[in-house]
Amino acid sequence: MSLIGALKAVGQRRARQYKNIYLPVKRSNEKLADDNSYINSALEQIDSLQQYLELNQTTRIIDFGCGQGRFANGLILRLPDLKHYTGVDTNDDAIKWCKRWIENYYPNFQFHFIPAHNARYNPSSPPRQQLTLKQKGFHLAFLNSVFSHMLIEDVKFYLGEMHKLLIPGGVIYATAFVEEWVPEIEENPDGYLNEDCVGPLHRVRYEKTYLLNLFEKAGFDLIDFEYRGIKRTGQSIIVARGKGIKES
Ligand SMILES: C[S@@+](CC[C@H](N)C(=O)[O-])C[C@H]1O[C@@H](n2cnc3c(N)ncnc32)[C@H](O)[C@@H]1O
Numbered sequence: 241m242s243l244i245g246a247l248k249a250v251g252q253r254r255a256r257q258y259k260n261i262y263l264p265v266k267r268s269n270e271k272l273a274d275d276n277s278y279i280n281s282a283l284e285q286i287d288s289l290q291q292y293l294e295l296n297q298t299t300r301i302i303d304f305g306c307g308q309g310r311f312a313n314g315l316i317l318r319l320p321d322l323k324h325y326t327g328v329d330t331n332d333d334a335i336k337w338c339k340r341w342i343e344n345y346y347p348n349f350q351f352h353f354i355p356a357h358n359a360r361y362n363p364s365s366p367p368r369q370q371l372t373l374k375q376k377g378f379h380l381a382f383l384n385s386v387f388s389h390m391l392i393e394d395v396k397f398y399l400g401e402m403h404k405l406l407i408p409g410g411v412i413y414a415t416a417f418v419e420e421w422v423p424e425i426e427e428n429p430d431g432y433l434n435e436d437c438v439g440p441l442h443r444v445r446y447e448k449t450y451l452l453n454l455f456e457k458a459g460f461d462l463i464d465f466e467y468r469g470i471k472r473t474g475q476s477i478i479v480a481r482g483k484g485i486k487e488s
Pocket of ligand 1: 268269304305306307308309310311328329330331334354356357358361383384385386389
């Protein structure tokens with residue numbers, strides 16, 4: 241590893257205290273450098289989820305593509321007695337950070353590295369491996385800013401995996417770049433949101449009906465769609481409920 245690479249890796253491992261939790265010093269999230277904005281972004285999502293399901297200490301949550309535990313840290317502040325949280329990510333450094341700075345202090349928050357291919361976050365791993373988690377029967381699958389960096393076959397596959405992991409009637413909350421009157425899918429569309437794209441899968445944009453059909457085909461009924469609901473990133477929010485039986 242080069243000196244710059246080594247320094248970067250050390251930076252990614254550091255944390256600073258915020259109330260009774262730790263936050264990453266080097267962050268992968270866009271526009272969330274300030275600690276209050278970072279944690280408030282998670283608290284706002286937690287509060288808005290209460291309209292779709294009751295969040296209490298027995299709610300079982302899977303945070304797929306959990307990154308550096310932004311949502312987990314918000315949950316610790318809002319629901320400190322939460323018994324079952326599972327965070328999964330293909331970024332080994334992010335999972336190491338979460339284990340060291342979250343799981344160590346809050347063992348009900350469990351983090352797992354899965355070596356799954358993603359051209360942006362983990363290009364060297366093989367694609368689409370089934371999730372073999374001990375914990376099943378989740379009430380909520382949370383995928384913030386994950387499908388926004390995934391192509392169609394991955395989205396289909398992980399929607400299927402989430403459906404298998406949720407209880408019947410369980411809720412999936414996902415954010416994605418979604419528009420009408422655009423091609424079904426486009427990776428890094430020119431000038432989209434007036435920002436430049438950097439590297440593969442920076443912004444994967446889906447056509448609305450096409451993406452919502454993928455949820456339907458994976459066995460979910462749409463509950464809510466909020467166009468560009470995440471103002472900071474321009475991502476839309478999709479909330480759906482598992483039907484129990486998947487369309488063939
Ligand atoms: C933009 S970050 C969002 C992190 C987190 N969800 C949040 O809201 O702060 C996208 C995350 O998805 C993860 N990811 C992408 N593809 C994945 C896959 N196939 N399996 C697991 N994690 C994946 C990346 O490693 C990255 O941490």
